[in-house]
Amino acid sequence: MSTIVQLVLAVGDRVSLSEASALTALARDSGVAAIRLADTPDTLDPTVTASHLAGVHSGIGFVAEVPTTHHAPYNTARRVSSLDRATGGRAGIALLAGDGDEVSDATAPDPAAADPARRWSEYAGVLTRLWESFPRQALIGDQEAALVVREELIRPVGHDGVYYRVAGPLDGPSSAQGRPVVVADLGVLDPAAVAESADVVVVEHAAGADDALTEALRAVGRDRREVTLLGRVPVGSPADVLAWVHEHRLDGVELVPAGGAAEVAAVLRAWATEAAPPPTLRAALGLRAEVAA
């Protein structure tokens, strides 16, 4: 299959909101699978930005960066799930490893625990299980019988871990793609930390990444084909980047143009393909069309 492209935009910093809107349309028409919205002190909130851009342009996925820091997992699960349903199953989260939040810290089961990678693993697990706690098949809306849901299909997660306690279930049903896509960056995180929950893994150092990921996935009973491995690159000629992708058995690239809107547009034109937009973000990223929720 063709090389998957995810484009990183720092909206509010290097590109304005209106520029981001134009670039979103161009990216969609260029066959880009998803826009990843960077979260820095100089960007607009990625979930707000994603929701806004998705309200203007359909047919492309949005991955919002959200750090564990300042975000309680139940709130993150709800918000990204809302975005996923609103986009018809075209949303994901790039969960960034970090610290806790003011609400969860007050009730942290082990107040001394502070390892970002372990926190990430626990947090990502809570997200995926919350997203599966209210399968959309449970929503029946039987007006005659006065039954909104088949309650027996909705299950609390009852999570009781080291960093968080979260009862669940989520308050809304799952999306057309089952649940939002989870993107993990290797660096602070190693393959073992992300093996259980990640759908997409992003690396800067590609050498050996495929083998390490394959091994980590096998250790938790998953197959390498269940995860999309992307190499993160600033820019460069598509031919050189593609050679790098093939050399290291990556599934695609995450493009991080350093400049403003004009440079991003030039990059998109250089990478353009003529693929019809797939029905969900999962499909666009070469993942199974739907996760069984």
Added chain:
Amino acid sequence: MLHLNVNILNAGVFGGSWRFPGTDGTASYTIEHYTSIAKKAEEAKLDAVFLADGPALDPGIKHRTGNNFEPTTVLARIAARTERIGLIGTLSSSYNDPVELARRLGDLDHVSGGRFGWNVVTTAGPVAARNFGRDGEIDHAVRYQRAAWFTQQVVAAWASRTRFASPQGRPVVVQAGGSSDGRRLASRVAEVVFSADQDLEHARAFRAEIRAGAVQFGRDPAEIVVLPGLSTVVGSTETEAKRRRELLDELLPDAYGRGRLAAQLGISLDGLRDDEPIPAGLLVEPDEAGGSQTFYRVVKEIIDRENPTLGTLLKRLSGGGGHRIVTGTPEQIADDIETWYRAGAADGFNVMPDVLPSGFDDFADHVVPELRRRGLFRTDYDGTTLRAHLGLGLPALEGAA
């Protein structure tokens, strides 16, 4: 000038709304439900759309559709598809991190071009508490202490934020909560108060108290807009409106109505027949109630005043919780709105249509033009921001501690 918001409470304020004939029972689980009502509200030149919220699955979900989208994502989408309508979202002070919330809400205000309002609430109940590591709900007084602290943190963060300013300076602060603690918070920080009242005299006194309280905090009472919730059942004739209301009562799933009332009062209704009165002896004073004291008080007052049977009370509330319900023709509803407005009981209303979207279509198409004929409501927007719609300036709250 009168102010009107529409509260997009999933399928409508009535417990049986999602079963109303001609209604798509699960439409409120689609984003289009919210964006299309918002567009309609903008065509009718309303001040804002309003979204209630709580971070939990409603235990009554089996028999009634619930709120199921997170408000900032819904409002960011509505902002992309509308130009002028204000966007008010409920975000909990109990279960959010103030640093994160200040940034997200400020950015939403920027992205929407200055149309956002934050409805500060405290979140009651053990169900939400358990999603954030707690075994039970936070004590009422502690929730309000935190709300006051939390709101100050957020407002201060907005004041120090220069990178993504919005045309209205900062989001409008809305407060909903009529308890003693809630009224204090409203006088101190609220620019819009979303209240619940059944009685005109009581509402007048409430509004006067909030305004007087604001003066004590050094604020101009004209900078506070009090909007009681108003549930509407519109018919082209009085008979038609009454029939619509009766049908909604019939459609109310009994188990839902009973479950919601029991939760609201904090007592068990098991074994109580529909023709028996509510056992008033089991009810504590409102200030001692743990959950939402506002709705507890409203329902207790009905019980104290009328000693209704359980069946009568369930019909009276119709799964709506305690906001006032007016049933009638567009003229009759406009009469009611005008009476409250002219009496100083309200600066406008947070309109809660019985069934969505049909009940709001009727309100927008028939009640709003009637209010306009009477010179009570705008024919077009004067400004582009929510503050402009509400006639609010940018107040100084920092010294209000």
